[in-house]
Amino acid sequence: MSSSPLVHSLGSATRAYEQPTGGWFLNNAGWVTGRERTLVVDTLATEARSARLLDAVRKDTGHDGDQLVAAITHWHGDHAHGAIQIARAGGRLLATGHSAAMIGAGPHLFEMVFAFDGWGDVTPPKIDELVSEPTTVDLGGISADVLPxxxxxxxxxxxxxxxxxxxxxxTGDLVFVGVVPLVMAGTAEGWIKALDWLATLEHRHLVPGHGPMQGAGSTAVADLRAYLSWLLEVTAVDAPDFDALDAQARQRWASWSEGERHAVNLMKTHADQHGTTADVATLAMAMLKPFGGPIPLDI
Known part of the structure; x- marks a missing residue:
């Protein structure tokens, strides 16, 4: 992936680190800086990319070592793989209990799904603080709220x-912009509730997990909510025609990248609505079908 990340200044204390839109494992991150420490929001998928992110943090803030705190929005490798670098530098790591357990069980490379050998050292670190309720992190003159x-x-x-x-x-991966979201590890119903909850948090700038930054007047959350609502609507029947619905989704959301995820989202949402368990191997095979094998990564 040749495009370089963009660093956006979103206020006196906040920076967003935007990676190119489109492509697996190309997430956004950022940081919030006070007089005494910096809160890093998420890391990146590979050792090299995370190292460049942290170099940008140090250059912008002058903070390092125990002046760094990281909030990991969820356990997926694109957001969590670089956390080991913050831990080894002497920084602290925050995550929810479920994310901490999943991170500790990693690294999650999904070698049967993705063809890639450039991860580098992505050893899972120990999470220092489990976030089970709203937590305010005082950075020295600036504070950030970490909200499960x-x-x-x-x-x-x-x-x-x-x-x-x-x-x-x-938002972490609660919001995707221009990219098909992935429901495989969550639920469409709960995701819609989470999107409505985001609207109660006052903001002028929204940093999505994937895709470009969003400002006032953005329809990104509404667009994503409409997609998730469609998933629930079309999978409410006992025996949907998954192939036809996949084709419909690819046409309706043709501008969104990673269209192979539609098949997974449909099957997972159907299982959730009908009280069955979606077989992970079956979901993976549905996603790999357009590729005829593991998905090649360009990160």
Whole structure:
């Protein structure tokens, strides 16, 4: 992936680190800086990319070592793999209990799903603080609220970071912009509740987990909510025609990348609505079908 990340100044204390839109494992991150320490929101998928992110943090803030705190929005590797670098530098790591357990069970490379050998050192670190209720992190003159999501949404253990003084909301993968979301580890129903909850957090800038930054007047959350509502609507019947619905989704949301996820989202949402368990291997095979094998990564 040749495009370089963009660093956005979203206020006196807040920066967003935007990676290119489109492509697996290309997530956004960011940081919030006070006089005494910096809160890093998420890391990146590979050792090299995370190292570049942390170099940007140090250059912008002058903070390092125990002046760094990281909030990991959920356990997926694109957001969590670089956390080991913050831990080894002497920083602290925050995550929900479920995310901490899943991170500790990793690293999650999904070698049967993705063809890639450039991860580098992504050893799972120990999470220092489990976030089970809203937590305010004092950075010295600036504070950030780390808020666990009350529902199983994108995953069972999502959290968001809200910076009221700069009007910034880091959503993690509760929001995808221009990219098909992935319901595989969560639920469409809970995700919709989480999106409605985000609207109660005042913000002028929204940093999605994937895709470009969003400002006032953005329809990104409404667009995502409409997609998730469609999933629930079309999978409410006992025996939907998954192939036809997949084709419909690819046409309706043709501008969104990673269209192979529609098949997974439909099957997972149907299982959730009908009280059955979606077989992970079956979901993976449905996603790999357009590729005829593991998905090649360009990260």
């Amino acid at each position: 999501v009350p529902w199983v949404a994108h995953t069972e253990g999502d959290l968001v970071v809200h910076v009221p003084s700069d009007g910034v909301l880091f």
